[in-house]
Amino acid sequence: MSSLLPWLKLQATPGIGALRFARLMEKFKHPAKVLNTSEETLSAVSGISSRMAAAIKNTARMSDEPFLREIRMAEETGVRILGLGMEGYPELLSKIPDPPPVLYIRGQLPADAVAVAIVGSRNATRYGRDHAFKIASELAASGIVVVSGLARGIDAAAHEGALASGGITIAVLGSGLNQIYPREHQRLAQSIASSGAVISSFTMNTLPDAPNFPARNRIISGLCLGTAVMEAADRSGSLITARLAGEQGREVFALPGNVRSMKSAGTHRLLREGACLIENARDIMDELGIKKVHIPARACEKKENLLAMDQSGVLKVLEADPIHIDELAQRTGMAAGPLSALLFTLELQGKILQYPGKYFAKS
DSSP, X not given: OGGGHHHHHHHTSTTOHHHHXXXXXXXXXXXXXXXXXXXXXXXXXXXXXXXXXXXXXXXXTSOSHHHHHHHHHHHHTTEEEEETTSTTSXXXXXXXXXXXXXXXXXXXXXXXXXXXXXXXXXXXXXXXXXXXXXXXXXXXXXXXXXXXXXXXXXXXXXXXXXXXXXXXXXXEOSSOTTSOSSGGGXXXXXXXXXXXXXXXXXXXXXXXXXXXXXXXXXHHHHXXXXXXXXXXXXXXXXXXXXXXXXXXXXXXXXXXXXXXXGGGHHHHHHHXXXXXXXXXXXXXHHHHTOOOOOOOHHHHHHHHHHHHHXXXXXHHHOOSSOEEHHHHHHHHOOOHHHHHHHHHHHHHTTSEEEETTTEEEEO
């Protein structure tokens, strides 16, 4: 447990930031060496002023107890803390200029996985959500990890699409793992963590706050070979993620939309600026040079049979009068993520209707 202390302590230094942390790690290889180094030696590092060096030494003298409490809280809630430079830290993420000093992980980060980010508007149209779900499902079925931010709209559709195909998805939060945001996605977060991971660079009880989300976005793009923007207004956080992906040397993809829709103004701007136009998952895979991972026939058959059973079970439970998704989850015994994905599929097939407030009924 105490082995994590140097990472948490150095990160807690006021003004240290991810970029300075990375520079210090490049020079000294371990945060404990940074904390034990003299002010004079620290201030000789590029970007570390004498004032910053003094702040690092003050942090080194702080009590360990607040940091030990944080570690205990993580352990008690099944969260693993991973520091920059530790074994298992995502390699692609470590290559960006400002990798997060610490990652909090609930679930399991897949090792050596190919990942693609899917992001877009929170207030998405049906067109954007449908394409996010379908493309995420196709990518995940091909063995590609789908990364997004657990937000409403496009993010949620991407996570649900990946789960619906039995694939792996990662959610990156702009809050601590004890503060899932938005709150209505807590069950979705649980489903994501059951096969993939929910991660954050913020301490466990950090509340969602506007400045946290651009910092979160660089992690989404940094984990991935490419970022696909499904739908975005001309001023959108998704465009920040796309810009960061470009700065990180990663591919940027954009889905064209209705030229009269303000929700597609941002994606059209990306296309004018050189983003790769996509219509489906194959376009992304071809651009990245990824071949489809073939699932054995028996596995495919088993998955299809399970999907048919799940659909049948949900349709038996549904009635002409709308039922809330929470009650459906209780009646079917399904987790929120897979259930949401299945309901989405049944709605696309015209078999059920969705009403405001997450209520569903037979069509």
